[in-house]
Amino acid sequence: MAQPIPTNIITGFLGVGKTTAIQHLLAQKPADERWAILVNEFGEVGIDGSLMAGSNSEDQGIFIREVPGGCMCCTAGLPMQIALNMLLARAKPHRLLIEPTGLGHPREVLASLAAPHYRELIDLRATVTLVDARQVSRGELLDHATFREQLAVSDVIVASKADLYGPQDLAALEAFLNASEGLQGRALYPVEQGALQPAWLVPATRQDLDKVPPAPIMSASAAAETAEPELPEQGYLCMANQGEGFHSLGWIFSHSWVFDEEKLLAVVNSIDAERAKGVFITDRGVAAFNKSGDVLTRLELDDCLDSRMECIGRNEQALSGLESALLDCVIAR
Numbered sequence: 001m002a003q004p005i006p007t008n009i010i011t012g013f014l015g016v017g018k019t020t021a022i023q024h025l026l027a028q029k030p031a032d033e034r035w036a037i038l039v040n041e042f043g044e045v046g047i048d049g050s051l052m053a054g055s056n057s058e059d060q061g062i063f064i065r066e067v068p069g070g071c072m073c074c075t076a077g078l079p080m081q082i083a084l085n086m087l088l089a090r091a092k093p094h095r096l097l098i099e100p101t102g103l104g105h106p107r108e109v110l111a112s113l114a115a116p117h118y119r120e121l122i123d124l125r126a127t128v129t130l131v132d133a134r135q136v137s138r139g140e141l142l143d144h145a146t147f148r149e150q151l152a153v154s155d156v157i158v159a160s161k162a163d164l165y166g167p168q169d170l171a172a173l174e175a176f177l178n179a180s181e182g183l184q185g186r187a188l189y190p191v192e193q194g195a196l197q198p199a200w201l202v203p204a205t206r207q208d209l210d211k212v213p214p215a216p217i218m219s220a221s222a223a224a225e226t227a228e229p230e231l232p233e234q235g236y237l238c239m240a241n242q243g244e245g246f247h248s249l250g251w252i253f254s255h256s257w258v259f260d261e262e263k264l265l266a267v268v269n270s271i272d273a274e275r276a277k278g279v280f281i282t283d284r285g286v287a288a289f290n291k292s293g294d295v296l297t298r299l300e301l302d303d304c305l306d307s308r309m310e311c312i313g314r315n316e317q318a319l320s321g322l323e324s325a326l327l328d329c330v331i332a333r
Contacts, residue, residue: 004123005036005088007096008201009109011150012130013141014102014246014275014312015292017160020194021130022097026062028198029095034061036093038084040101041066041310063091080112088121096122102275103146103244103312106153126203128196129154132161137172146244151183156200162190235333238323242316246274249319250310251326257307258283258332265289267325269296273313280307283331
């Protein structure tokens with residue numbers, strides 16, 4: 001690649017709308033450009049990549065790769081470096097967007113991208129941090145270290161889901177930013193439906209990364225770490241993860257399985273977790289479900305490689321009966 005690739009990190013806590021925001025940016029992509037998206041998820045089962053791929057394709061110049069299983073910079077950063085190198089080689093993109101998990105460490109992601117071996121490939125631009133002002137006004141995240149780090153590395157702060165705010169929510173966020181060291185005067189834009197503007201991607205990242213150790217160069221022998229798991233004979237696989245005070249439970253189901261959508265919607269709507277996402281092959285077509293708090297949304301997709309579900313919550317016991325409930329929704333195998 002003759003020129004370094006303009007690269008933006010789109011970060012924010014669980015359920016803040018990062019994937020929706022990236023989808024909005026993709027809808028504004030110039031037709032003659034190729035864009036690459038590297039998606040990182042806390043759970044072991046990647047959902048966002050399937051969701052994006054279901055409504056975007058490489059024929060449209062959109063290339064997507066996932067790094068599931070926690071912060072992409074953990075395990076010496078090898079999963080991220082492997083996935084990123086493969087993505088850049090395949091896409092040869094005009095722009096790169098990176099979505100770290102809502103429970104990850106964006107400062108370490110920035111440090112990895114600023115490492116010497118990426119210096120001629122990556123042109124770091126603005127880091128955009130999405131915040132749901134309702135969580136701030138309720139005080140839910142104010143002491144969470146990851147939330148504060150996401151704000152600290154930001155060049156642009158986006159108050160997402162502004163159409164759902166109460167009268168005092170945005171004012172509470174502005175007061176919090178003005179009272180926080182280093183955040184005074186940071187650009188703040190309220191948006192609805194993830195409506196990020198391409199102009200916000202331009203400013204160069206200005207955060208001081210000197211205190212973060214440089215990321216090591218990856219070992220070629222570690223490539224197997226990013227491979228998709230094989231399904232056992234029973235036709236599905238369950239995987240779990242935990243960290244940062246949260247637990248995740250996820251499933252991958254065979255492509256041949258078909259789910260009863262009406263029953264599935266009832267199951268997803270009953271889940272007691274901070275976040276629940278899924279992509280399913282149902283009797284009504286391929287659909288993605290996204291539950292954040294008490295709000296459940298459904299999106300029709302063109303296709304998917306398999307059905308999969310991921311739940312993230314603080315209460316591990318609340319997820320204990322979910323597998324049985326999902327299996328009860330299967331109507332064809």
